[in-house]
Amino acid sequence: MPAFKTDDGQMLVLAMANRVCRHLPVGWELRLCMENGAAWVTLHKSDGGIAELPDSTDKRLEEQVNDALCIANGWTTPNVKVT
Numbered sequence: 001m002p003a004f005k006t007d008d009g010q011m012l013v014l015a016m017a018n019r020v021c022r023h024l025p026v027g028w029e030l031r032l033c034m035e036n037g038a039a040w041v042t043l044h045k046s047d048g049g050i051a052e053l054p055d056s057t058d059k060r061l062e063e064q065v066n067d068a069l070c071i072a073n074g075w076t077t078p079n080v081k082v083t
Contacts, residue, residue: 013032016061016062016065020065020069023069023073024069024072025046025072025073026046027045027046028043028044028045028046028072029043029044030042030043030044030065030068030069030072031043031044032061032065039061040056040061040064041053041056041061041064041065041067041068042068043068043071043072045072051068051071051072053067053068053071054067
């Protein structure tokens, strides 16, 4: 199934969420947080702690989600794309 994208090429939230959920380890939570003027991702470990994520400055949400998914799975390089 192709990724659904907005006019500027970013993945739609629902399509991205469905793909991420297939790869997120049991007990981990990836949260999309939003406020006026900003959006970011947090990653909560299965033990309840919050995982440290790489600097998200100038990263699209899709890239932040990818970083979090890599960390949750123990992948050492956050360059694995969710496809």
